[in-house]
Amino acid sequence: MEPVMAIVVGALFATSIYMMLRRSIVKLVIGLILLSNAANLLIFTVGGMKRGLPPLIDEGMKMPTGGWADPLPQALILTAIVISFGVLAFAVVLIHRAYEVVQEDDLDKMRSTDT
Amino acid sequence: MNPDVALPVLIPFIAGALSLVFYRSLSVQRWIGILGTGALLVASIYLLYMTYTQGIRVMAMGEWAAPFGIVLVADLLGAIMTVLAAILGFAVAVYSLATISRDNIAYGHFPLIHLLLAGVCGAFLTGDIFNLYVWVEVLLVSSFALLILGGERAQMEGAIKYVTLNLLSSILLLVAVGLTYGMTGTLNMADLVGKLAAVENQGLVTVIAMLFLVSFGIKSAAFPLFFWLPASYHTPPVAVSALFAGLLTKVGVYALFRFFTLLFDHDVGYTHEILLWMAGFTMITGVLGAAAQYEIRRILSFHIVSQIGYMIMGLALFTPLALIGGVFYIMHHIIVKANLFLVGGVVYFLRGSYDLKQIGGLWREKPWLGLLFLVPALSLAGVPPLSGFFGKFIIIRAGIEQQSWGIVAVALVVGLLTLYSMIKIWAEAFWKAQPEAHAERAAQFTAALPTRSLVLMLMPISALALLTLFIGIGAQPVYELASAAAEQMQNPQIYVQAVLGDSQ
Numbered sequence: 001m002e003p004v005m006a007i008v009v010g011a012l013f014a015t016s017i018y019m020m021l022r023r024s025i026v027k028l029v030i031g032l033i034l035l036s037n038a039a040n041l042l043i044f045t046v047g048g049m050k051r052g053l054p055p056l057i058d059e060g061m062k063m064p065t066g067g068w069a070d071p072l073p074q075a076l077i078l079t080a081i082v083i084s085f086g087v088l089a090f091a092v093v094l095i096h097r098a099y100e101v102v103q104e105d106d107l108d109k110m111r112s113t114d115t
Numbered sequence: 116m117n118p119d120v121a122l123p124v125l126i127p128f129i130a131g132a133l134s135l136v137f138y139r140s141l142s143v144q145r146w147i148g149i150l151g152t153g154a155l156l157v158a159s160i161y162l163l164y165m166t167y168t169q170g171i172r173v174m175a176m177g178e179w180a181a182p183f184g185i186v187l188v189a190d191l192l193g194a195i196m197t198v199l200a201a202i203l204g205f206a207v208a209v210y211s212l213a214t215i216s217r218d219n220i221a222y223g224h225f226p227l228i229h230l231l232l233a234g235v236c237g238a239f240l241t242g243d244i245f246n247l248y249v250w251v252e253v254l255l256v257s258s259f260a261l262l263i264l265g266g267e268r269a270q271m272e273g274a275i276k277y278v279t280l281n282l283l284s285s286i287l288l289l290v291a292v293g294l295t296y297g298m299t300g301t302l303n304m305a306d307l308v309g310k311l312a313a314v315e316n317q318g319l320v321t322v323i324a325m326l327f328l329v330s331f332g333i334k335s336a337a338f339p340l341f342f343w344l345p346a347s348y349h350t351p352p353v354a355v356s357a358l359f360a361g362l363l364t365k366v367g368v369y370a371l372f373r374f375f376t377l378l379f380d381h382d383v384g385y386t387h388e389i390l391l392w393m394a395g396f397t398m399i400t401g402v403l404g405a406a407a408q409y410e411i412r413r414i415l416s417f418h419i420v421s422q423i424g425y426m427i428m429g430l431a432l433f434t435p436l437a438l439i440g441g442v443f444y445i446m447h448h449i450i451v452k453a454n455l456f457l458v459g460g461v462v463y464f465l466r467g468s469y470d471l472k473q474i475g476g477l478w479r480e481k482p483w484l485g486l487l488f489l490v491p492a493l494s495l496a497g498v499p500p501l502s503g504f505f506g507k508f509i510i511i512r513a514g515i516e517q518q519s520w521g522i523v524a525v526a527l528v529v530g531l532l533t534l535y536s537m538i539k540i541w542a543e544a545f546w547k548a549q550p551e552a553h554a555e556r557a558a559q560f561t562a563a564l565p566t567r568s569l570v571l572m573l574m575p576i577s578a579l580a581l582l583t584l585f586i587g588i589g590a591q592p593v594y595e596l597a598s599a600a601a602e603q604m605q606n607p608q609i610y611v612q613a614v615l616g617d618s619q
Contacts, residue, residue: 032279032283035283036286039286039289039293043289043290043293043297046293046296046297046298047297072296073293073297076293076296079245079249084286086256087255087256087259087282090259090278091278094259094271094275095275097263098272098274101266101271102268110271112269112272113346113347113349
C-alpha cells in the first residue's frame with residue numbers, strides 16, 4: 001500500500017506546485033489546498049499503514065500484543081487539517097477581497113508593491 | 116513543574132481573549148493592550164532571571180513526562196528571545212495608541228497583536244517540533260490578519276505574496292516534521308537528539324535537515340527565499356511593520372539556531388557550509404536591494420534581509436565565539452530594527468510621505484528626532500560604541516579566527532553599504548531642505564499631529580534607543596548572557612538532561 005500512496009503524494013505535490021505557478025490567484029489557492037492535503041497524506045503514509053489493528057491493550061497486559069497501528073500520525077493530521085482549514089478559509093477570503101480591490105485576478109498585474 | 120515557563124504564552128492569550136470580550140469598547144482594548152504586554156514583559160524578564168540563575172526550565176503539559184507529553188522548555192536562547200518579543204510587544208502597543216486608526220482598532224488590532232505575541236513566545240518556548248509548527252501557524256494567522264487590516268490595494272497585493280510563501284514554508288515544515296516522526300518515532304526535541312544520531316542512514320537525516328532549512332529559510336527571509344519580505348513589509352501601518360520587522364523573521368532565525376545546534380550537527384561540513392553561503396548572499400542581496408530604494412520602509416525592509424545574513428553567519432561558522440556573536444546580534448537587531456521603523460513612522464506623521472524625494476528639513480524642525488534616528492541607524496551600520504558594533508565585531512572576529520576570509524570581507528563591505536543607506540535616509544529626510552512641491556502637505560501633516568500623539572510615539576522610541584545605548588556601552592553583561600546561551604547551544608547534552616532527566 002505504501003508505494004501507491006507515495007506515488008499519489010508525489011502526484012499531489014507536483015500538481016499543487018504546477019497550480020501555484022499559474023498566474024491566476026484562484027489557481028494559486030487551489031494549489032495551496034492540494035499542497036496541504038498532500039502533506040497530510042504524506043504524514044499518514046510515513047506513519048506506516050496497517051489495516052484492522054487498533055492500538056488497544058488487552059486486559060491484564062501493559063502493551064498491545066501483536067502489531068498495532070500508530071495513532072499519533074492521525075492526531076497530527078487532524079491538527080494539521082484544522083489549521084489548514086482555517087488558513088485556507090482566510091486565503092479564499094483574501095483572494096476575493098484582492099479581486100474586489102484590484103479588479104484583476106492575474107498575479108502579473110499585482111506588482112505595485114514589488115521592487 | 117515550573118509554571119513560570121508557561122506564563123509568557125498564557126498572558127498574551129488571556130489578554131487576547133479579554134480584548135475580544137471587550138470587542139466593542141476601544142478604550143478597554145487599549146488598556147488591555149498596554150497592561151497585557153506590560154505583564155508579558157514582567158513575566159518574561161522573570162523567566163530569563165530564573166533560567167539564568169537556575170538553569171533550563173522545563174514544564175510538562177498535564178504532567179505527562181517527556182518524551183511522551185508535550186513540554187515547554189526555556190533555555191537561555193528561548194528566554195532571551197521571549198524577553199525581546201515582550202519588549203517589542205510593549206513598545207508597539209504604546210506606539211499603536213497614537214498611530215493606529217480608530218477603524219483598525221475596531222477591527223481587532225489589539226487582539227491580533229496579543230495572539231501574535233502568544234504564537235511567537237510559544238514558538239520560542241516549545242520543546243516539541245510539531246508543537247513548534249502549531250505555534251508558527253498561530254503567529255502566521257495573526258500576522259495575515261494584521262497585514263491586511265485597512266484593506267488598501269497595496270496591502271492586498273503584498274498579502275497574497277506573503278500568505279502564499281509563508282503557507283508554503285509551513286507546509287514544508289509540516290512535511291519535515293512528519294518525515295522526522297516516520298524516521299525516529301518521536302517529536303520531542305530532546306529525545307530527537309539521541310534518536311537522530313542513532314538513525315542508520317545519516318544521509319536521510321541530512322535530507323530532512325535541508326527540508327527544515329528551506330522552510331525556516333523562507334520564514335527568516337534568507338537568500339534565495341526572501342522575496343515575500345520586501346514585497347509586503349512596507350504595506351501595513353508602521354506599528355505593525357515594526358512588530359513584523361523585529362519578530363517574525365527572527366522566529367525563523369531562532370528555529371535555525373535551535374535545529375542546527377541541537378538536532379542537525381551530525382554533518383556540519385555539509386549543512387553549515389550551505390548556511391555560510393546563504394548568509395553571504397543574504398547580506399549582499401539585501402543591502403544592494405536597499406541601496407536602490409527611495410522609500411524609507413522599503414529601504415528598512417531590505418535591510419532586514421541583509422541583517423539576517425549576519426545572524427546566519429554566526430550560526431554557520433559554528434564556533435563558540437560565532438554563536439555568541441549570533442545571539443548578541445539577534446538581541447541588537449530586534450531592538451534596533453523595530454526602532455528604525457518606529458522613527459520612520461514619526462517621519463511619516465510629520466511629513467505625510469515615506470518617499471525620500473518628497474520629504475526633508477526635519478533636522479531644522481525637530482533636531483531631537485534626528486538624534487533618535489541616528490542612534491539606531493548608526494547602530495545598524497555598526498558604528499562604535501553602539502550595539503551593532505559589538506555584534507558585528509564578535510561575528511567578524513569569529514570569522515577571522517576560522518580564516519573564512521570571503522565571508523569576513525562580505526560582512527565588512529555590507530556594513531559599509533548599510534552605513535550608506537542610513538546616511539541616505541539622514542541626508543534626504545533630515546538634512547536637505549523640505550522640497551517646495553510637497554511643503555504644503557508636509558505642513559498640514561505637522562499641524563494635524565497632536566502633541567500627545569507625538570509624545571506617545573517618542574516614548575517607545577526613546578526607550579528602545581536607550582536600550583541600544585545600553586547594549587553598546589554595557590556590552591559586557593550582555594556578552595556574558597549571550598555566551599551562557601551559546602554554551603548551552605554548544606552542549607546539547609545539557610538540554611537533553613534537563614528535559615528527559617536522568618533516564619537518558
